[in-house]
Amino acid sequence: MRQTSLRAHNLALVLRLVAASPTPISRARIAGASGLTRATVSTIVDELIAGGLVDFADESRTGVGRPSVGVTLAGTRPAGLGMEVNVDYLATCVIDLAGQVRHREVVLSDQRGRSPAAAWEALAAPAARALAAAAAQGLVVHSGAVALPGLIEDAVVHVAPNLGWHRVALPARIGDLLVDFGNEANLAAFGELHACELSSFLYVSGEIGIGAGIVVNSELFRGTRGWAGELGHVTVDPAGKPCRCGSRGCLEQYAGEDAIREAASLPDAAELVDRAKAGDEATLASLGRAGLALGVALSSTVNLLDLPAVVLGGHFAPLAEWLCPPIEAELRQRVLTARWSSPLIRPSVLGAEATVIGAARTVTQAIINDPARYLASIRP
Amino acid sequence: MRQTSLRAHNLALVLRLVAASPTPISRARIAGASGLTRATVSTIVDELIAGGLVDFADESRTGVGRPSVGVTLAGTRPAGLGMEVNVDYLATCVIDLAGQVRHREVVLSDQRGRSPAAAWEALAAPAARALAAAAAQGLVVHSGAVALPGLIEDAVVHVAPNLGWHRVALPARIGDLLVDFGNEANLAAFGELHACELSSFLYVSGEIGIGAGIVVNSELFRGTRGWAGELGHVTVDPAGKPCRCGSRGCLEQYAGEDAIREAASLPDAAELVDRAKAGDEATLASLGRAGLALGVALSSTVNLLDLPAVVLGGHFAPLAEWLCPPIEAELRQRVLTARWSSPLIRPSVLGAEATVIGAARTVTQAIINDPARYLASIRP
DNA sequence: CGACATTAGTTCAATGGCTGAACAAATCTC
DNA sequence: GAGATTTGTTCAGCCATTGAACTAATGTCG
Incomplete structure (x- = not known):
């Protein structure tokens, strides 16, 4: 482990505490919860703010002592695009860092017997609409994730019986957007995890x-x-x-x-x-x-x-x-x-939406789990 | 994460590489494999040697360039005592850091219908013999682990049907030795993991x-x-x-x-x-x-x-x-x-011995996974 | 109303730990 | 025996965290 990975670890630690707190949390409380000193937390929060991952909240705590300035997840900068290709529908959604659903769309469209290439093509339009909707709200979509009902490993679908797919290599991007792939049930579980x-x-x-x-x-x-x-x-x-x-x-x-x-x-x-x-x-x-x-x-x-x-x-x-x-x-x-x-x-809790939301969540969660990598990727 | 935990992490990283290598491994190769510099690896190895966890090997590599001095796990200092209370036998074994079995004993003894206290008493004699055998070989047993055929949580056996035990609180020590407890099948799997x-x-x-x-x-x-x-x-x-x-x-x-x-x-x-x-x-x-x-x-x-x-x-x-x-x-x-x-x-691979060996292994593996804690515990 | 307690956040020198480059050591090759 | 090669050490420099002192902003209480 390098020395810089100490900072990487602490960036993640602080960001996780901000994400876990339902209301804005002060740097002093972050310090208490993380075991870091207030000095360290301040420099780390500065770095997260410079990277656009968190923001200072407007209101401050009232009570005895100097009022604290709350820190919250930024609502605009890195968002995640979730997509789902299922047997009889396509779905997309955009969520922000805080996990709020900012856009959602379901297109009824039977994929049985269609080729994977046709499915990608069909997915392109709703994906573009999702990106446009995100842009209209000032969101910057970082990357995407697609849920599929099949066994996936290293960007290859080994088999997706209900889609009729077999040994399908998956594309690294949809349009200009980097995308990852995952099993439908796993991603739904991931979505539900953050909702209950x-x-x-x-x-x-x-x-x-x-x-x-x-x-x-x-x-x-x-x-x-x-x-x-x-x-x-x-x-x-x-x-x-x-x-x-x-x-x-x-x-x-x-x-x-x-x-x-x-x-x-x-x-x-x-x-x-x-x-x-x-x-x-x-x-x-x-x-x-x-x-x-x-x-x-x-x-x-x-x-x-x-x-x-x-x-x-x-x-x-x-x-x-x-x-x-x-x-x-x-x-x-x-x-x-x-x-x-x-x-x-x-x-x-999420019902039918669990899968797409879970897919989108993998994008934002990856950033929350390793903010240092994200920060390095946006300005080298 | 504190600053000292960086050292703790790197101590573990280096020790793990030493443990994973079947033959003595040079500090230069550890540096290559870990991504640390040779300078850092040298200071870390010094610390591990001072704590008695590793040793320099006698022979050195021959070939072009300066000969390397191999580093191996120390064969004497911290050993683990494994014990097993099963339906119709008691077993003990001692393994050293490298995983070598240095002592083993099985006592046929039916535990059905006997009280947990009677089982501890029956276990005391073979445990003492194991400690004596370890001492005779220059081994210092760090702590012990007991395998039981039951559901265990936080030092309580919820139920061990084949022993007839029910809601049994487990002792923190057997004799003077700190002991931990675990499920028989889990510990056997753990033992087998390191043998195959x-x-x-x-x-x-x-x-x-x-x-x-x-x-x-x-x-x-x-x-x-x-x-x-x-x-x-x-x-x-x-x-x-x-x-x-x-x-x-x-x-x-x-x-x-x-x-x-x-x-x-x-x-x-x-x-x-x-x-x-x-x-x-x-x-x-x-x-x-x-x-x-x-x-x-x-x-x-x-x-x-x-x-x-x-x-x-x-x-x-x-x-x-x-x-x-x-x-x-x-x-x-x-x-x-x-x-x-x-x-x-x-x-x-291990057959009937898997369980006791696995139990003993949890002791040594805990030290390998977190050498900093062990080092702090032996000299504060 | 003003002194004081309280809590939040900043500054800065000190410290611990890693890095990288230069260097010393030990061997092999030609 | 000179040079190549690899290992290990030394040391100055750097990075991140620490801890203490300090500033800032509020509430409390006499």
């Missing part, structure tokens, strides 16, 4: 397939190659229904959107919530079976990973009312530690 | 129960409270055999030692290997069924955690010959990524 007060949970993403993001102590667990969280292919019944992955009895065959819809004899999954509310027998039975299967798979997951909470996201979120009871019953029975510490189950 | 060349794997511990340790990028994944890895209670068949944990169809009911032995109609599990070698039909069938169940549970685990390898430890290690084929068949079918990257399955 939980710091460890399993985020279950119910889209056409079922994925999951594992968050432990506020960090995403990615596994060796970033492919952790394939909950949809956890075995629920070894001799069960064949799955298109080649296995049998995968969770997806019992709790996937298509499986629930078919078992409820519905032509369109969008009707599920209404039918369930209306008390439709077949729908309720189908949801009960899905909840049971989810309960079995989640129990195994919790036993393996020791997670205190499960967040139901994507299409599962609005169905939580009917899915939670059977899931909870299975967890109570099957989780070894449930007797004295039962896992919490609840719907996602 | 894999850096990411699932260690499956087949004792009376079935546990697992999850290792990702050379780090143990502990979950939120340290209870990750309860593989034995992953559901293999939702409507299957009832388990004493209160659930149904747990892996332990199909692949636990008792389950395999009973299905093979054997009075003693020790005969399993001989019977299998002799080609006994019932034994082979029982092992086949166990392998299948293991395959199902491991497939789900690999899908969730993205692990490239599975190590069969404990009683599974000598049975690997018969367990591997059905496990591999299931993994090929059920692991989503198996088509292009099939997980490796293999028996443990």
Whole structure:
């Protein structure tokens, strides 16, 4: 470790404290919380202000002693562009450093059977609109991130079954913007992490397939190659229904959107919530079976990973009312530690927006985690 | 981060490089590998030598240029005492900084129904013998670690079903020695990590129960409270055999030692290997069924955690010959990524010794990870 | 109302630790 | 034996943090 990395570390430390504070925080309090001296904090804050990452707040604290000048995250300079290519829609969003959503758009557009190149082309227009909207608000977008429903490693999609993609090399930029790529469920979990007060949970993403993001102590667990969280292919019944992955009895065959819809004899999954509310027998039975299967798979997951909470996201979120009871019953029975510490189950806070917001958040979070690199990149 | 923590970080960085090198490594090469200057590395090595953590090697490299003086881990000063309290035996071992096993002892002693206090008393004698053996070799034992087959958190055993323990507070010392406590499977995985060349794997511990340790990028994944890895209670068949944990169809009911032995109609599990070698039909069938169940549970685990390898430890290690084929068949079918990257399955290198060695290793590894703290503790 | 307590922020010399260049040491090659 | 090569040391310089003294701005209380 070099000497300059000490400063890099402390820049990150201070910026993290500013980001974690809901209200403007004084340099004196930063010093107290970080263990640094007030002198050091002042020089570091000066550097962050010069780089446009934080700003002084207008109001100052009132009370005994000299009033403090609050420090907040800058609302304008580095923003993040999040994008999502999913089976039947494209989505974009822009968030600022503070995590505020400043622009959002969803374009219904079926990607099944389309080539990756066609998807990039389709994404170009909403991405350009997002950048324009950001510019209109004085935001400078630093870079972008794209969420995809597939297994991604080193800028290659190994497979994205529901898009029909296979071994697709990903572009380094969309337009002029540097972009990164990530798995849909992982990014949704990342988005949810910053929107709810939980710091460890399993985020279950119910889209056409079922994925999951594992968050432990506020960090995403990615596994060796970033492919952790394939909950949809956890075995629920070894001799069960064949799955298109080649296995049998995968969770997806019992709790996937298509499986629930078919078992409820519905032509369109969008009707599920209404039918369930209306008390439709077949729908309720189908949801009960899905909840049971989810309960079995989640129990195994919790036993393996020791997670205190499960967040139901994507299409599962609005169905939580009917899915939670059977899931909870299975967890109570099957989780070894449930007797004295039962896992919490609840719907996602962000719902369908979790994925794009999470993608955009990776951009801003990378800056917050390593401000020195960002500062070096904007003026060498 | 303070200024002194820069030195602390670099002490660890240099010591880690020394520990990672199989042969003595020169200060010049440490400088090259660490990015520090030769000057800095020299002062840091001086400090480590003064603290007794490393030593200069006797021989020096021959070749063009000034011969280098190698640096190695010191073989004497801080050693670790590992202990294991298991269902039917107690074990102790002493390892030095370099990871060499310098003493080992196993005492057959049934702990079922004995109180925790009785277990500590039984452990005192072998622990004292280990300390004496260490002293006779000039080793200074720094502290100890005890492996237990149960769920442990903050020096409390929540439950250790096979020992019959429940909510047991653990002592901070055994004799005069500071001790720490850990889960048997986790510590075995930790031991195996340093004995094999894999850096990411699932260690499956087949004792009376079935546990697992999850290792990702050379780090143990502990979950939120340290209870990750309860593989034995992953559901293999939702409507299957009832388990004493209160659930149904747990892996332990199909692949636990008792389950395999009973299905093979054997009075003693020790005969399993001989019977299998002799080609006994019932034994082979029982092992086949166990392998299948293991395959199902491991497939789900690999899908969730993205692990490239599975190590069969404990009683599974000598049975690997018969367990591997059905496990591999299931993994090929059920692991989503198996088509292009099939997980490796293999028996443990350390076998039954993995757990105690892993426990002892936590002591020495803690010193290697934070030498500054150790140095401060031995002379304030 | 004014002295004092209190809290925030700045200044500056001192310190700890790393760097880089020059140098000394030990070996090999030709 | 001269030169090339590599290792390790010495030392001045630099960078970031520290700690104490100082200034600044407010509230409190007699």
